[in-house]
Amino acid sequence: MEVGVHRLGHRLPRDGRLTTHVFLASRALGAKEGIYSGQRDPGLEESLAKAVGEWGGTFSLAYAPHWKQTLNERIEKGWEIIHLTMYGLPHKARLEEIRESSSKKLVIVGGEKVPGDLFKLADYNLSVTNQPHSEVAALAIFLYDLFEGKVTDDYGGRIRVEPSMRRKIVVRNRT
Amino acid sequence: MEVGVHRLGHRLPRDGRLTTHVFLASRALGAKEGIYSGQRDPGLEESLAKAVGEWGGTFSLAYAPHWKQTLNERIEKGWEIIHLTMYGLPHKARLEEIRESSSKKLVIVGGEKVPGDLFKLADYNLSVTNQPHSEVAALAIFLYDLFEGKVTDDYGGRIRVEPSMRRKIVVRNRT
Numbered sequence: 001m002e003v004g005v006h007r008l009g010h011r012l013p014r015d016g017r018l019t020t021h022v023f024l025a026s027r028a029l030g031a032k033e034g035i036y037s038g039q040r041d042p043g044l045e046e047s048l049a050k051a052v053g054e055w056g057g058t059f060s061l062a063y064a065p066h067w068k069q070t071l072n073e074r075i076e077k078g079w080e081i082i083h084l085t086m087y088g089l090p091h092k093a094r095l096e097e098i099r100e101s102s103s104k105k106l107v108i109v110g111g112e113k114v115p116g117d118l119f120k121l122a123d124y125n126l127s128v129t130n131q132p133h134s135e136v137a138a139l140a141i142f143l144y145d146l147f148e149g150k151v152t153d154d155y156g157g158r159i160r161v162e163p164s165m166r167r168k169i170v171v172r173n174r175t
Numbered sequence: 176m177e178v179g180v181h182r183l184g185h186r187l188p189r190d191g192r193l194t195t196h197v198f199l200a201s202r203a204l205g206a207k208e209g210i211y212s213g214q215r216d217p218g219l220e221e222s223l224a225k226a227v228g229e230w231g232g233t234f235s236l237a238y239a240p241h242w243k244q245t246l247n248e249r250i251e252k253g254w255e256i257i258h259l260t261m262y263g264l265p266h267k268a269r270l271e272e273i274r275e276s277s278s279k280k281l282v283i284v285g286g287e288k289v290p291g292d293l294f295k296l297a298d299y300n301l302s303v304t305n306q307p308h309s310e311v312a313a314l315a316i317f318l319y320d321l322f323e324g325k326v327t328d329d330y331g332g333r334i335r336v337e338p339s340m341r342r343k344i345v346v347r348n349r350t
Contacts (some may be wrong), residue, residue: 018192021309028308051307087336087343092324130336131334132226132326133203134196137315140308144316149267153305161262161305165292168262 001030002104004079005139008067008118009111010038020047021136022109024100027051027059029143029151031056031107034059037067040109047132056157056173069148071121074106083122091126099146100125107142109135177279178206178321180314183242183293184286185213195222196311202234204326206317209234212242213286231332231348235243246296247254249281256284258283258297259313262283266301266317273299274321282317284310 001130005026010019019041023034027048034048040063048061064070075081080102084091098105108122119125144151154160154173162169180201185194194216198209202223209223215238223236239245246256255277259266273280283297294300303313319326329335329348337344 013188014192017189018196021193021311024307025312028304028306029312055306083344087339087345089338089340090328116342119343125340127336127338129203129326130338131203131230132199132328134200134311134315136196136309136311137204139201139314140315141319144319151304153265155306161302163264163302163305164262165264165300167291168260168294170262175266 001099003143004033004035004106005031006035006037006064006067006070006106006108007039008108008114010036010041010044011111012039012041015111016041016043019044022139023032023048023061024051025136025140026143027057029140030142030147032059034061035064035070036061037064037070037143054158055160056155058143068117068121071106075121078102079104079106081106081108081122082124082126083110084128084135084142085110085114085125086130086132086138088125091128091145094124094126095145109138109139119148149157176274178318179208179210179281180206181210181212181239181242181245181281181283181339182286183212183283183290184288185211185216185219186286187214187216190286191216191218193311194219197314198223198236200315201318202232204315204317205322207234208249209236210239210245211236212239212245213301227279230335231331243292243296246281250296252279254279254281255276256281256283256297257299257301258293259303259310259317260285261302261305261307261313263300263302266303266320269299269301270320282314284314303318
């Protein structure tokens, strides 16, 4: 299963850190790529490149100025589009169906105002909860459930954490 | 089980929206109260009060200028302290133990720099993943797992969402 995350409507300065969190969480929870639309943000791209350089893996981040075009291109290539929104149907009831359908999935998270068209373009409009919460929270729980709670803790980077109950231990991987 | 979330080191303007997301997610995923330390932020308090006023429930938010004092007070009153950190031990292995221990739990999420003392004060230092991610993501997954994936979608507020696959439907609750 190949999973990408597309974040719509990135605005500076307000979304700078939130979008960084969206993509760090995407990477840490099993997504292979990130895409963002809205305002271009070199700082965001640098943060992610730095994280991947240090912590490993192959997560890539691309800027897509025209979100709808990007979405349509993916749809043509057989990607399934899953839009996470507090207005959608409960995600849990669809998880099994989604795991067994198309092998390429693009998960969309919006900003404050989501274009109405998205609800039509998406294969699924799903919610983790229908209460106001956070796209980072929704995405995290969705990916966590999608991959059945399996989390990879070592991406073979230059550094990794040695889990500890009492302190911060960062170790260098042997190369 | 009574769960509170304490966010340390809130800084303006950089943490404004992230901390809002921390507490909206806390509320939506079953926590009863929020506490924050660092810089006082009236905008944050207003956002949360507005969300509770419209969407219901009893989630409260308090400012605690001295985080360690607040933590020690809670510890004296029998609260269990669970610090979420990418350096900690995997949370899953401790979930059952935590569910069955003290009925009052304070979940701590840090900012960029977490005071070393916290690792000693906490009963648990736990990670959702040891890769860099997001305190919002870690908190969301931890609460979701703690409450065994049960999510309340209606808090009896003035408004609520009618879940839909194709559009945004917000309805007024009858009073």
